[in-house]
Amino acid sequence: MPTIYRAPVKKAKSNMKPLSYFAVNPDGVRFETQEAREEVVLFLRQHPIVNVTWIVIAVIMFFAPTILFPFVLSFLPVAGSLPAGYMIVGTVFWYVATFGFILGNFLYWFFNIYIVTNERVVDIDFLYLLYKRFSQAELSKIQDISYASGGILAAVFDYGNVIIETAGEAPNLEFGKVPHPEKVVETIRSLTGLGTK
Template sequence: MPTLFEETALPKGKPVKSQHQSSVKKPSTMTPLTCFAVNPSGVRFETQEEDEEVVLFLRQHLIVNVPWVLFSILFVLIPPVFFPLVLRLVHFPFVIPAGYIVIGTLFWYLATVGFILMNFLRWFFNIYIVTNERVVDIDFVQLLYKQFSEARLSKLQDISYSTGGILATLFNYGTVNIETAGESPNLEFESVPSPERVVETISKLNQNIQQSPL
């Protein structure tokens, strides 16, 4: 595996702190909500080869979940707050049975739970992986279907990133664009944290591949 984050060794008998020690990147500890991990421990994916090692593990930044979380809170508050208000302000020419209100409320909350679950699973299982041999994009489409795209490091032609908006600037996230040669698909890592570090890491890996002997 290319030693992108390896610490420079010090001569024996000289316990002087190296000027490069502050930039050393230790293996990241994974949590269920991890969005950016360097050399993550315990991470494997379906098509990973025996000698292939994960260098970067990425998800979309947590902040991208804020809109649907706010909508979910609103949906939860609608039955106890909005429904009684409508019943008080609107005079229906008939009486709505209490059983209908209960059933309607249950269906509403069931739909809300489905909305929350689908959005969370889409964020949780949409994963971007960079290994010492390739870049991988795993897209969660629905419960029974996911799309797997990959490109070998040797096939990469151009790697860039873009950011836009106040939130992206404040929370330092953006989209990494990866252009490939031949029939390999172009890849896009959407709204990932620290996009400049992602581009730098992939570029170094690509450079190591290009310089390695055949």
């Protein structure tokens, strides 16, 4: 008997969480220049392990007023003559600076995103709190895609840099320290029709 009706096959969607750093066919991801027929295939951020350095520094900064400052002040001749108000104001300023350091680094990680759609690749970089750089390359203009992964942490946690070379005036793009770089390269190659190397 001939098939009269066949239900459309839906692609498997991944549930996006606010801190997701690798999502295939994510639900609800949109960006400002996305066209109506354009679908997001990959959503990427840097691997979370790259945040360890600034998190360790933030922990040291957090405990510095209670452990490090009294130790350093004990060796200074003016330590006993400092009014308590100066110590309190200095400590408050220190914690405000620590909070600013944490917030700045988190926002840099959170808002630097890489998106692969069925029509192009997009690199959105927030370099400062108020400065954004938007780079894109159409899939038809991509000439070569490669990845580089080096070091113990990159090997253990499977992250690396994806380099996308484009033709003409389109800028070359680099997705820095993204998780599963080999899968990212394979996905972009399958979308562009470049095949596997």
